[in-house]
Amino acid sequence: MGYTGRIVVARSVRPLSELAAVQGVDTLEEGVFAGGWRSATLDGDARGALRELVTETGAPALSAYVLDSDLADVAALTPAGVSWRAYLHEQTAIGYGAPPIAQPLDEVVRRALAWSAEAHLTASESAIGGAFVAQNVFVEDTLDELLDALGITPAPSV
Numbered sequence: 728m729g730y731t732g733r734i735v736v737a738r739s740v741r742p743l744s745e746l747a748a749v750q751g752v753d754t755l756e757e758g759v760f761a762g763g764w765r766s767a768t769l770d771g772d773a774r775g776a777l778r779e780l781v782t783e784t785g786a787p788a789l790s791a792y793v794l795d796s797d798l799a800d801v802a803a804l805t806p807a808g809v810s811w812r813a814y815l816h817e818q819t820a821i822g823y824g825a826p827p828i829a830q831p832l833d834e835v836v837r838r839a840l841a842w843s844a845e846a847h848l849t850a851s852e853s854a855i856g857g858a859f860v861a862q863n864v865f866v867e868d869t870l871d872e873l874l875d876a877l878g879i880t881p882a883p884s885v
Contacts, residue, residue, distance in 0.1 A: 729796025729865065733773050736766045736879065737780045737788040738846070743767035748779035761880045762848070777804050787846040789874075791815070796865045798823065801873070805845040811838035813859055815869045832859060839877060848878025 732755070735743055743765050744754035753770040760766070772792065780788035787805040794800075799815040813828055813835045814820040821827060828835065836856050843850035854876035863869045874880075 730768070730793055730867065731795050732771050732793060733769045733776065734766060734791045734793060734799075734867075734870065735769065735773070735776050735780060735788065736760075736764060736790075736874065737784050738763045738786040739765050739784050743780075746780065746783050748776045748783050749773045759882045760874070761882050764879045766874075777802055781806055787842055789877075791870055793866055793870075794820075794823065796867060798825075799866045799870055800825070801870070803839065803842050805842055807845055809838060809841045809845055811835050811842060813839075815859070815866050815873065816862060817859075818862075832856065835859065843877045846878070850878045851876050 735749060737743060742757055743749055744757060744767055749767060749769060752773045754767045755770050756768040758766040777788055777790040781804050785806060789803040791799040791801040797816060798820040801815055802812045804810045814825065836852060839855050840850050840852055858869060858873035858876045861869045861872055
């Protein structure tokens, strides 16, 4: 059985578990990325966390609801209102009964590039598109590929 819950990603000087956006939900794991980006893997869901993270940090944020490590419903938002939504492992999501995403893939990629630009990240259009159609054993691996494609890269080793 895989992980089910929400993973949130934002730029913050404080651990995301300390922010009001995820209060009330236990944090299983936190990650640190280059450029002040952080992630929090939550023990369950924190609906509304995306908008709250953007408001609280004043920076773009991303939220992924993961179901049994099989699929992820990913949404991203910036303070200026740039948003996008996509499924990772989309055919699995549709197999579970999720409604299709209304926007075509090229539009989602375009919005993801705009999100990344507003976040002052260097994104790869082809890598973003590749992550959206990737099919790893665990969707968390696909999410890692997407974060890297968006320009959210691992913190340098010290």
